[in-house]
Amino acid sequence: MDSNGELVNSAPSAPIRHENLWFPGGDVVLKTDTHLFKVHKDVLSLQSSVFKDMFAFEGEQAVEDGAGMVHELYEGLPAVDLVGDVGKDIAHLLQAAYYRDYYDRYDDGTPLETIVALLSLSTKYDFKLIRKDIVKQISRNYPNSLTSFDRIDQQSCVPDFYLFGVHRGDCDFRLLEVCHTADADILLPILYYACAEYDSKWIFKLGDRLNKDCLHTLIKGKFELEHAVSKLLVSLPEELRSISCASCKPGPYISHLQNIGIESFLSRYEGSSMLFELSTNCCKRCSKELESQIDAKRKEIWQKIPEFFGFPGWEELRERSEES
Numbered sequence: 601m602d603s604n605g606e607l608v609n610s611a612p613s614a615p616i617r618h619e620n621l622w623f624p625g626g627d628v629v630l631k632t633d634t635h636l637f638k639v640h641k642d643v644l645s646l647q648s649s650v651f652k653d654m655f656a657f658e659g660e661q662a663v664e665d666g667a668g669m670v671h672e673l674y675e676g677l678p679a680v681d682l683v684g685d686v687g688k689d690i691a692h693l694l695q696a697a698y699y700r701d702y703y704d705r706y707d708d709g710t711p712l713e714t715i716v717a718l719l720s721l722s723t724k725y726d727f728k729l730i731r732k733d734i735v736k737q738i739s740r741n742y743p744n745s746l747t748s749f750d751r752i753d754q755q756s757c758v759p760d761f762y763l764f765g766v767h768r769g770d771c772d773f774r775l776l777e778v779c780h781t782a783d784a785d786i787l788l789p790i791l792y793y794a795c796a797e798y799d800s801k802w803i804f805k806l807g808d809r810l811n812k813d814c815l816h817t818l819i820k821g822k823f824e825l826e827h828a829v830s831k832l833l834v835s836l837p838e839e840l841r842s843i844s845c846a847s848c849k850p851g852p853y854i855s856h857l858q859n860i861g862i863e864s865f866l867s868r869y870e871g872s873s874m875l876f877e878l879s880t881n882c883c884k885r886c887s888k889e890l891e892s893q894i895d896a897k898r899k900e901i902w903q904k905i906p907e908f909f910g911f912p913g914w915e916e917l918r919e920r921s922e923e924s
Contacts, residue, residue: 615631627641631674647727647728654680697730706737708741709765715737718730744790744917744918746898775787803819821910829862843893866902871892
């Protein structure tokens, strides 16, 4: 009923033909909530094992049923109802399959909703090449190298640091959600790490769409990561005493250590930055050695990040990704 008290037809509107995906020579119609797509079985079968099996099964059924069973048709063509799929998301997938210039894995201006749709649906329908390209693009922007991630972490503080059409920080939870659903294990540890930067209040606010198990893994991993960081900080006074030269031995100390907070991003604990904030009474050589020890411990923590979130090590994840 509208503001004038008149009844308004609330029935969903019928799906319409998609202007870029309605091919005159198409031999099957895909139906979604908002759009119809007249496409080619052969084109989809070459790229998707799911569509290949679907069309093969329908062909077998048609032979078995003969004239005894009526299959759904649209203008004389077989019609497949993609139940549960959103029309605009299917449009992203089909355009990536048909048009080579629609999706470029090196274009980080591709909208986030397109990235999410392509990863989700390429996984569901087994478009292997599209999925592989999406995974590689996300991996490039969320590298599992400490040095590379440090660089990105520093850039993300810049107000206009955008990724996929939004501020980079707005990508973290959305990508974690879709990668968890799509079983993109190679991406999950680094995305958990990216989301662990937020404090618990923000995690529960931003992670309201996350699967319960996914959220539990994030909170647990964040705790283990921060515990490892706290152990690093607590170890520094003893570390300094153990490396001090004869001239520094009488009483080496570190001050202002209490001002270093416990955070989840390891870029915060880079050796030279830490020594800049801390104050020691040791010589230049011993300070440099302490800096090296801090960086070594930081790298040890980085190597354990997949383990904190319940995954095998970085190297094993890379090998699995190459095999898939």
